[in-house]
Amino acid sequence: MHNTRYARSGMVSTVDHLASRAGVAMLERGGSAADAAIAANAVLAVTAPHMCGLGGDLFALVHDGSGAPAALNASGRAGSGADPERLRADGHESMPFHHDVRSAPVPGCADGWLALHVRYGRLPLAEVLAPAIGYATGGFPASPLLAPALPTVGPLCEDFASARSAGDLIRRPGVARALSALAGGRDGFYLGEFGEGLLAVGDGEYTEDDLARSSAEWTDPLRVRVFGHDVWTMPPNSQGYLLLLGLAVAEGLDLPADPADPLWAHLLVESARVAGHDRPELLYEGASVTAALDSAAERRALIAPDRRVPVRDLAAAGDTTYLCAVDGDGMAVSLIQSNAAGFGSLVFEPRTGINLHNRGIGFSLVPGHPAEYGSGRRPPHTLVPALITHPDGALRSVVGTMGGDAQPQILLQVITRLLACGQAPGEAIGAARWRLGSGGTGFDTWRAPDEAVVEVEEGAPWAEGLVRRGHPVGALPYGSAFGHAHLIDVLPSGVLAGAADPRSLIGAALGL
Numbered sequence: 001m002h003n004t005r006y007a008r009s010g011m012v013s014t015v016d017h018l019a020s021r022a023g024v025a026m027l028e029r030g031g032s033a034a035d036a037a038i039a040a041n042a043v044l045a046v047t048a049p050h051m052c053g054l055g056g057d058l059f060a061l062v063h064d065g066s067g068a069p070a071a072l073n074a075s076g077r078a079g080s081g082a083d084p085e086r087l088r089a090d091g092h093e094s095m096p097f098h099h100d101v102r103s104a105p106v107p108g109c110a111d112g113w114l115a116l117h118v119r120y121g122r123l124p125l126a127e128v129l130a131p132a133i134g135y136a137t138g139g140f141p142a143s144p145l146l147a148p149a150l151p152t153v154g155p156l157c158e159d160f161a162s163a164r165s166a167g168d169l170i171r172r173p174g175v176a177r178a179l180s181a182l183a184g185g186r187d188g189f190y191l192g193e194f195g196e197g198l199l200a201v202g203d204g205e206y207t208e209d210d211l212a213r214s215s216a217e218w219t220d221p222l223r224v225r226v227f228g229h230d231v232w233t234m235p236p237n238s239q240g241y242l243l244l245l246g247l248a249v250a251e252g253l254d255l256p257a258d259p260a261d262p263l264w265a266h267l268l269v270e271s272a273r274v275a276g277h278d279r280p281e282l283l284y285e286g287a288s289v290t291a292a293l294d295s296a297a298e299r300r301a302l303i304a305p306d307r308r309v310p311v312r313d314l315a316a317a318g319d320t321t322y323l324c325a326v327d328g329d330g331m332a333v334s335l336i337q338s339n340a341a342g343f344g345s346l347v348f349e350p351r352t353g354i355n356l357h358n359r360g361i362g363f364s365l366v367p368g369h370p371a372e373y374g375s376g377r378r379p380p381h382t383l384v385p386a387l388i389t390h391p392d393g394a395l396r397s398v399v400g401t402m403g404g405d406a407q408p409q410i411l412l413q414v415i416t417r418l419l420a421c422g423q424a425p426g427e428a429i430g431a432a433r434w435r436l437g438s439g440g441t442g443f444d445t446w447r448a449p450d451e452a453v454v455e456v457e458e459g460a461p462w463a464e465g466l467v468r469r470g471h472p473v474g475a476l477p478y479g480s481a482f483g484h485a486h487l488i489d490v491l492p493s494g495v496l497a498g499a500a501d502p503r504s505l506i507g508a509a510l511g512l
Contacts, residue, residue, distance in 0.1 A: 004426035004497050007511020009328035011496040012036050013486040015051065015321050015402075016143065017508035019043040020500070022131035023325055024510045026123060034062065034120035035128050036325040037333040038113045042132035044321050044337070045109070046175055047140045049355055050149045051402065052321040052337040054178060054194070055104070055344060056357040058112030059234050059383045060335040061221060062120060066393035069232050069334075070119075071221040074112025075359070075378050076105035077213075079206035082375040084365055095361045095373060097441060098346045101202050103360035105379060108215030109337055110182050110189050115216035120331065126183040133183075136176035139169040143506050145480070153343055159353045174352030186214070197351035221387075224293065226251045227419035229396055232387045237362075240384045241282075241289040242408035243415075245275040248296035250416060253303065259413075259421055262465020263305060265434055268416065269454055269471065270309060272409045272436065274299040277311035277449040280364075284371035285378040308470035311449050320383060320402035324488050326395070326496055328512070332488070334385040334398040341404075341441065361443055382407055382443065386415070395490050401501075403483035404442035406435040410483045418489065425487045425499035425509075432460035433482040437474060457482050479503050 005011070010033075012023030023040035027033075037060070045053040058074040087095070087102065095103050117125050142150065147166040154160045159172045174193075181188035189195065190211045199206055221232045224244040231247060233240030250271040256264045282292055302309050320338035338357065345358035362379035364371045371380050384407040388397040397418065401410045410433055417428035437455040438445045445452055454471045456463045458478040466473050476482070480503050488498040488509070500507030 002426040002430040004424045004499050005509040005511060007496045007498070009512045010326060011488050011498045011509060011511035012040055012323070012325045013488055013498045013500045013509035014040050014044065014323040015484050015486070015500070015504040015507045016044060016047055017506055018047055018135065018140065019323065020508040020510045024512065025131065026128060027327055027512055029123060031123040031128065032120050033325040033327040033331040033333045034116045035123045036327065037323060037335045038116055038121070039128045039131055040323050040325065041113065041335060041337055042129050042179065043135060044323070046132050046136045046172055047143065048146065048321060050146050050342050052339060053355060054109050054175065055107045055349065055354045056337060056339040057108045057359055057381070057383070058335065058337040059238055059381070059385050060112065060116060060333060061232055061234070061385050061387040062116070063332040063387055063389065063395050064120065065330065068223070069221055069387050071219050071234055072112060072115055072216060073219050073234065074108035074115060074216040075237060075381055076108040076215045077376050077378050078105045078360060078363070078373060079202060079210045080375050081202070081205040082373055084373045087373065088365055092365060094365055095363050097341065097358060097361055100345065101205050101347050101356065103358040104345045104347060104356040105360050106206060106210050106215060107357060111186070111214045111216035114186055115218070129179050129183050133176050133179045136172040136179065139171040142166055142168045142170055145505060149342065153346070156346060157348045157353045157355070172353055175354060178352045178354060194349055194352050194354060197349040201347065201349055222289070224248050228391070229419055230389045230391065231415065232389065233384055236283055236287040236289060237285040237378045238381045238383055239279065239283055239408060241292060242276050242279065243384050243386060243411050245293055245296060246271045246408055246412045247415065248293065249275055249300045250412065252297065252300050255416070255420060257421065259417055259431065260461045262462040265462035266466055266469050266471070267303065267305070268412055269434060269436070269466070270303040272412055273311050273449060274302050274309070276408070276446055279446040283380045287370070306469060322385070322400035322402055322484065322486055324398035324400065324486055326398065326488050326490070330395060332387065332395050332398045334387045334400055336383045336385045336400050338383055341443070384408055384411060386411055388415070397487060397489045399485065399487040401483040401485035403435070405438070405445035406442070406483065409435050410485055414485050414487065418487070425489050425497050429485050429487055429499040430502050432457040432478065434460065434462065435482055
């Protein structure tokens with residue numbers, strides 16, 4: 001369960017061995033880590049529509065040499081027809097979760113691939129997308145992760161109508177056409193067959209001008225120095241600041257050296273709770289989280305080693321796939337791409353069979369809220385890619401996970417194991433985890449932070465010690481409920497050490 005793979009001159013780690021193999025094939029042809037990441041993500045867009053795809057969004061960090069990584073925000077904006085008053089008039093107090101196109105901002109995934117390729121790609125885009133087009137055209141075997149969802153979506157999209165179990169062959173000809181159109185340029189996708197279908201299914205939610213506007217933009221990453229390293233992630237509208245704040249809080253605590261100690265779990269749980277309790281007020285597009293990051297000492301002072309602190313009254317100042325790639329020249333890509341929840345909105349663009357995300361569930365319907373649903377706005381996002389450098393700017397690691405609201409919590413544990421406990425990637429990734437569970441959708445943890453149960457994964461040694469400190473504790477089996485994290489670490493020798501999450505069942509870290 002704790003497998004670490006090693007490679008000399010390049011590595012790709014994803015949730016699906018087919019995607020990892022496509023990424024490595026790009027490296028073998030002289031492609032960059034960006035080419036490898038796009039190829040792998042494109043395969044996942046075909047084989048893992050329950051986690052990601054062309055109907056979703058993308059964030060990425062790229063380290064090319066030394067210093068700060070480049071940060072790519074390719075999250076889409078609500079269409080010109082977005083009308084919060086109409087939703088409130090329909091009786092909605094929060095954004096609809098399923099079967100409503102209003103929770104599907106214009107998908108940014110394809111724009112993200114194009115931006116990565118223009119800036120960092122070496123191979124022709126058509127070559128990079130070829131493996132995905134091949135699987136969409138010729139078919140791929142349904143994975144054991146996809147198969148359980150097939151009865152639900154089969155009636156919604158004919159691509160899945162005949163598949164029933166793992167190993168059944170699935171073809172996605174519409175997705176193949178969409179990928180081929182994208183290989184010829186942006187307009188072929190956003191203003192072609194897919195775009196025309198999106199306008200039709202949107203029924204006024206989107207305009208052609210909405211689709212003509214790129215969702216991808218390069219921005220400055222956020223950083224915190226912890227455990228002798230710089231950890232980087234995305235600024236808002238990503239919730240990445242919660243990872244940095246949780247790490248900054250935890251570093252100043254007297255963490256046990258052994259992660260099996262229940263005190264270790266308690267202190268990290270409390271670090272996550274004091275970091276995240278005010279997220280609904282702080283997280284929105286364009287928000288400044290400087291004051292929050294500067295409050296680490298103040299928040300740390302609230303934590304007691306022997307009891308759980310209530311956070312409800314403290315003053316306030318999904319599904320997804322993650323993959324990473326490193327090439328022989330030292331370029332590294334930390335990429336996360338998502339539909340939000342499972343197949344997203346369960347709305348399929350009918351011409352291509354591409355399922356649309358429901359990332360709009362992050363919007364608020366409270367009048368005047370800074371994250372209120374509205375035309376041209378980006379919703380708050382759970383996606384948190386991470387990248388770690390040494391103080392001199394040299395690359396140390398790329399890491400990330402799926403997991404909805406729990407992404408910062410999962411990465412808090414994995415990065416602490418890696419940097420503070422000295423664990424190898426396979427051990428840090430494979431070890432049992434905890435998460436704060438809301439009992440709801442997985443995207444509503446912070447609506448009632450004192451009611452969140454600490455859900456402990458099967459095999460973890462912490463439950464009794466957490467209960468003794470006043471935490472409500474639940475138990476869940478070892479598996480996908482605790483995310484699919486992947487990690488590539490650069491050892492002092494320059495050798496790459498990587499791990500794909502065993503919870504993904506078919507994931508693989510493959511190298512050269």
